[in-house]
Amino acid sequence: MTDILATMAGTVFKVLVKPNDQVQPGQDVIVLESMKMEIPLQSEAAGTVAEVRVKEGEFVNEGGVLITLR
C-alpha cells in the first residue's frame, strides 16, 4: 500500500483519478490550491487507486493522505 500525500497545505481543487484507475509514476492525480495557485500533485509509484480520501473543496494539511494505492 502506497499513500499519496499532500506536499503542502491547501484546498483540493480537482481530483483527477477514481478508485480502480491505474496510475503511473509522475502522473498528475490531484490538483491542490494553495495561496490562490494550483499545484498538480503526482503519484510517485505505479499502482491501482484503492481509495480517494479527499473531496474537491476539502482543506488538507501538509502530509495529509490524499489517495491510497494498492
Next chain:
Amino acid sequence: MLRKVLIANRGEIAVRIARACKKMGVPSVAVYSDADRDMPHAKAADEAYHIGPPPVQQSYLVQDKLIEVAKRSGADSVHPGYGLLAENAGFAQRVVDEGLVWIGPPARAIKEMGLKTKAREAMMRAGVPIIPGATACVEGPDAAGEMAASIGYPVMMKACAGGGGIGMTVVRGPDDIARAFEECAHRAQKFFCDGSLYLEKLIVGARHIEIQVLADSHGSVVHLNERECSIQRRHQKVIEETPSTAVTPELRERMGEAAKRAAAAVGYRNAGTVEFLVDPNLDFYFLEMNTRLQVEHPITELTTGVDIVVEQLRIASGEPLTFGQQDVGQLGHAIECRIYAEDPVRFLPSPGKITRLSMPGGDGVRIDTGIAEGVTVTPFYDPLLAKLCVWAPDRPEAIDRALGALSAFHVEGLKTNIPLHQAVLGHPAFRAGALSTSFIEEHIQPRK
C-alpha cells in the same frame, strides 16, 4: 469627509488604506479571520473585528458579516481594497443600499467592465481599440474551435467573468482546444462562479501597459500616466515600472485619452486602471479595466506625487479633484517588485512561519507590507508578502537601487521569489528595456 472607514480586506493593502485614513484624520476599522489575528493589518486600524474562520468564503467574502461590522462600529463607508469583494458589483450595490458609501466605482460600472465581452462592446462604441476576437461568449468546445479557426491561431482563451490572469490560457492549434476549454471552464466556474469563456487573438511579443485614471463625481477624469507590467509569471504581474521604455510622450497622450474615454463610457468614478496590450508596432488594444485600486499603485504615487488612496477617500466623499490633466507631472523612474512566498524556480507556493525578517530602507525605497517577523503566512490567501518599490532620477539608477534593496531583503522560514527578481533586474535584456509578457519564459526560465 467620511466619518469612519471599514477596510473590507487584509494584508498589505489593508495596512495601506489604514495609513491613508490616518493621514486624512478619518478613523478606520479592520477585520480579521482566525488565521490573521496577529497580522499587522489587524493592528493598523483604530478598531478591529473578528469575522470568522480562515477560508475567505467563511470570512472576508461574507457580505453579511462585513455589513454588520460596519454598522456595529459606526463606519459610514467601505473600502474594498483589491481582490476579495473589490470587483463584486452585488456587494458594491449592497453597501450603498445599506446607506453606506462605497469607496470605489458605481456598481453598474463594475458590472459593465466585469463581463469582459460586454466591456469589449462598450469599448468599441467608445472608440477604444480592442483585441480582434469574439464579442460573445462561446458555448462549448466545438463552438470555440470554429471561433478560433475564424480568428486564426494562436488564440487566448479567457473567462468572460474573469480577470487577474486567472482562467486564461494560450491555445496554439485545433488539437488543444477541447482540453483547454474544459480546463478553463472548470477554473472560471471555480474562481468566478461563471464558467463561460471567450476568445481573443494572441498578440505575440506584446507588452502589458496600463493607465491609472481618477474620476470624480463632478465629471472630471484625469490619467496618471502608464505602468509597464510586462514581467509576469502565469499571467500575473511580478515587476512593474513607470515610465515604460516603450511609451513616447505622444503614445502616452493617446493611451491616456483612450483610458479616459473608457472610464467615461461606463460612467466611472473613483480610481481605476485601464489595461492595454501594446504590440511591437506600438499599436495598443484594450485588455480590461480593473475597477478598483491596483496592487502596483505605489509606483505611480512615487513618480506623480499623488496619493491615490487619499484621492479615493476624497472622491468618495464627493469632493472634486483638486488638479487637472495639465497638473499631472512625471518625475524620475519607479519600479515595484512583488515579493511572493513562493519557490523562485518552480513558482510553487511556500506558506510558513516567518522566523526572521529584515527589510531594506533608505533613500527612494518604499515597502508596503502586511507581514512581520514571527507571523505565519497561511495557505488561505494570496502569496504577496511585500511590495518593494524604489524611486530614482532615471531607470538605470532605479534598477541599481532595486537590486541593492533586494540584496538587503532577508526573509527566513519560507521561500521567496527574491532570486527571480534579481535574475530579471540583472538581465541585460531588462536593462535594455526590451520587455514583453513572455520575458520570464524567454530569458529566465528556458531550462525545463
